[in-house]
Amino acid sequence: MKYCASDLSEILLSAEQIDQRVGELAAEITADYSDQEIMIVGVLTGSFVFLADLLRQIDRPCVVDFLAAYSYGTGTNSSGEIRVERDLRVSVVDKDVLVVEDIVDTGLTLSRLIAMLQERGAASVKVCCLLDKPARREVSVQLDYVGFQIPDRFVVGYGLDYDQHYRNLPCVAVLKADKYLTRSTVE
Numbered sequence: 001m002k003y004c005a006s007d008l009s010e011i012l013l014s015a016e017q018i019d020q021r022v023g024e025l026a027a028e029i030t031a032d033y034s035d036q037e038i039m040i041v042g043v044l045t046g047s048f049v050f051l052a053d054l055l056r057q058i059d060r061p062c063v064v065d066f067l068a069a070y071s072y073g074t075g076t077n078s079s080g081e082i083r084v085e086r087d088l089r090v091s092v093v094d095k096d097v098l099v100v101e102d103i104v105d106t107g108l109t110l111s112r113l114i115a116m117l118q119e120r121g122a123a124s125v126k127v128c129c130l131l132d133k134p135a136r137r138e139v140s141v142q143l144d145y146v147g148f149q150i151p152d153r154f155v156v157g158y159g160l161d162y163d164q165h166y167r168n169l170p171c172v173a174v175l176k177a178d179k180y181l182t183r184s185t186v187e
């Protein structure tokens with residue numbers, strides 16, 4: 001992508017690296033779920049590109065739904081609140097749920113989301129995330145399938161945004177610090 005090359009300080013993961021790893025994750029998931037139907041829950045918005053690529057390589061029956069949720073509350077307690085901005089349309093009761101997330105940072109959103117899905121009666125809840133930033137973890141959360149562990153940098157691309165931009169980059173890249181400052185002061 002030429003249009004924003006000067007906004008990026010480093011390409012962390014190329015499109016080819018991502019493509020290969022997504023294939024490996026899909027193969028693991030296909031093997032682990034044997035003949036079970038998988039209910040894939042995509043966490044909006046950042047997961048949509050990853051989910052679309054992953055889904056097409058999972059060779060099992062799948063149901064797909066999306067939700068948008070944010071964690072809030074103080075402290076590092078994983079039992080804090082979760083605000084669901086867009087809820088699932090399909091029931092999770094007795095389903096084998098696979099949550100697909102773009103990136104796990106503090107882990108707060110995901111830990112609260114997992115608890116919510118379990119409370120709603122899912123038969124099982126597993127997690128597949130493209131990126132894991134362990135340096136910033138505040139609560140422990142089990143990640144069943146991880147694409148890549150990355151350092152504590154703010155990344156964009158392959159569905160991840162800054163201020164709703166850069167989601168269409170085919171790679172995962174680090175945004176230059178001055179881009180944060182420019183946008184947040186101008187907009």
Ligand code: 5GP
Nearest residue numbers: 103104105106107108109153154155160161
């Ligand atoms: P947490 O794990 O802290 O509850 O939240 C994870 C969410 O924070 C992700 O779904 C994503 O929206 C956002 N996030 C965390 N780190 C990054 C990053 O490096 N880049 C982008 N674009 N979003 C991030």
